[in-house]
Amino acid sequence: GKVGGGGAAEDEGFYEGDTGLKLPPFDAIPAGKVSSLLAATAGELPSKDPVPSEDVLEVEPWLAGMRAPSDWTEAKGSQSLGLKPAGRGEAPEGPMEVDHVFGVSREGVKEALFETSSGKVVWAAASLGVVLDPVSMRQRAFAGHGCAVSCMAMHPGGVLVASGEHGKEAKVLVWDTESLDLEVGLWGVHQRGVACISFSSDGTRVASVGMEGDHSLCVWDWRSRSPLSVGKCGPCAVLSVRFSPDDTEVATAGVKHLKFWDVSGAAGTIEPKKADLALKAPLQSFVSIAYVPSPNHDGGADPPQGRRRQEFLCMAGGEDGNVYVFTYGVCRAVARKHQGPVFVMCAGRGEDGTAFVLSGGADGHIMRWEANGASVKPIGMAIDVLPLISLIKTTPGSPFVADAAVAVRGISVGEAHGGGSKGR
Template structure:
């Protein structure tokens, strides 16, 4: 055992040294990026003529667009955020199915790399898997509904995710309007300035701190790189539909993200896939799994001990297929049916490249990669009561596997075995949604029902305990920040920052259900949103923070400011509409018009 322990200790030291080297590399890459931005800014200023000197922190991040991403500053003037130009499509429920194509179709990405949408090195050839789609023919024949124009009623009706959206036009345009007429696109293009929100309600392990000081997470089809100290955002916009998972390479520069099935500009279905990209340049490096994954990619992880050359993933098919890839060659090494039930996490063992651990509903599996196959060993709970859900997994410094489950227990599985070596019974009241091993060997667990963040020493003795306020919701994921800072993502779509011994405050927040209502203030850098989560919020576009938030009785669908902006009207799904004072957020009046949803709320100018 002494020899084994010494080898494990040496492996840890080598890994720490490699991490330090990669940290220096990433820091150098960030310096080069900032220098390039400064040079570009100086060149632009020289063209425009002399300007007043500004502090470096304001002048550094120019609004510079790069491949599959944007680099944009917080504007001192507080101009309103513009819609994302990258999110050009929306996926219908029918789009979330398997795509099978016999002929190869290709397109060229913004970065200039060729992407195959048909048969490729990672084409669908599953081992013992069952397709979740009804038929390839049905998929190929499904078409989005065409827009409709009613001259009598004076509206155009389009379909968004299969749902009709009616837009009434000015009366003077009704007679001359032609639905078939093609209009040239505007010469100017929108640039993504700021993204509000975080997806924590139904996604896990999607929050990390990069060596550049940026917090990386995703919402909708955009991956956000947010520098909290400088209040700057950059965006990776290479995906064409919702991102569902994220992993950071051991070099802490390369990132992989997986998405759901998407839709092209002409309504054709695009398969789910994984994109591997550079977090400094925002360039796409590789696209993996076109035509292989089903519905969505829900779990993803890089290997650790072999320099991160392998990547594992789990899709959202009926069989939740686990696959292993050589991501640099874009080649699939092995795949296997993982489980008929939901899979919540998949990760490589930190010291054994051939070991992958998956967990989910009613299962914990230890997989061994042997050639082109994956061999499964089931975790044996023995005397321990088997939980309904194994919710999360991480690893200790000595290579033990640590799991958190729906019974509130933390279980430690001995390195190289599938048996429990230690158990922390009742660590939390209710499920443990997140586990994070800090650099100093401290284990941090995050509870769902109890909303508690607890730290544990190497002997699994409790060190600190803090409770997250109820308004933020249950803890979904935990990540290590800078110094003693801890980052938390919650199921109510908050990203919190704080310390184990102190308080936590939100750095990002958004709605938790469909967002349909948006109104812009006529004179101030403010805007108003309302959604099906029954939350209505007035935002400051300068600070990117809410001015006030209020909960209404019904799911909200639409909103509109009075011309004076002193009040704002909110329409709901039930036919009721409210008017609120924008200064005090007090309810001014409430009315009911029928029982149908109110899609548009506008004041006469």
């Protein structure tokens, strides 16, 4: 189900809300009654003012399944009074730690699967950041979030991760995948949740987009916890954000939305440039973005007046299954390979240093693309994979995917045209 603003996002069938929960606001509960959620947790209606419905979204869904122990000293209310079970001793010494997490977050979570510099795989599951050693298959988990994780980004150094969360006053946490220590927390800008997030290529800045009504874009100096630039993306859901390779541009994509932001100037409010589709495509929703270097895409010609020379292409995955290629905010080419929305894209480099982009979509196909002047060319394809929600390129050459089966799998991808895939 959807929760949120409706409008174009619902018309297009894309997820716009912050969570799949459908909980009634407290003010919708008849007087003297207790909601099923509160009854399950031995609570009563709050005596304070009714809680806005968007606050209720922070309630975790598994609370509805909790029950008090059968030998609890009172049938109701013992937990809130701090009473202990009859005939039981003290709680065991020492904390409990997560040993293994099954599955991966799916609803409302995209671009939340990454590889570290040491070869570990990181993904989001509920409120945890899971770190897997694919050799020993042992897991560890970062548990710093109080609400469900909504998005992730990997620092270019390959050790730190930035993760956003759902919640009224949503935070972005930057944490270490080796020690699981929290580095910094960023908050005070976004409300209701963080939709998507990205590190700059030099690792000094973080771009995040919130789930509030105007979907604010914030560029942070994350080490000093300082917002540098803030802009408004608009009323429709934003699904992806990326820095350009030279960190002068940020692209945002979403429902009826593809915009480019100049972030090379002084701190302050920033305004976007809407993508120019150049009559190559109808207005539609763009679901994913990636940049690929292409130093000679313009043949050395001067850039448009007032624009810096760009030595890269921006690739945007459309809901129609096409990949659109942009330079200077103008669509230059259209590549037609996917059947259905192109949900995810990720950039990488081959063993010979060649830059490429992997794309994955609702059709379960994974395509590899390389720059070809002002366009891109497909290099290889893997098939027979379930519809994808996240995708990463891993060493030495096979990607891990998070798929519609709510699973993280490694697949072996054929490098030649039409190459097949094999899951593990």
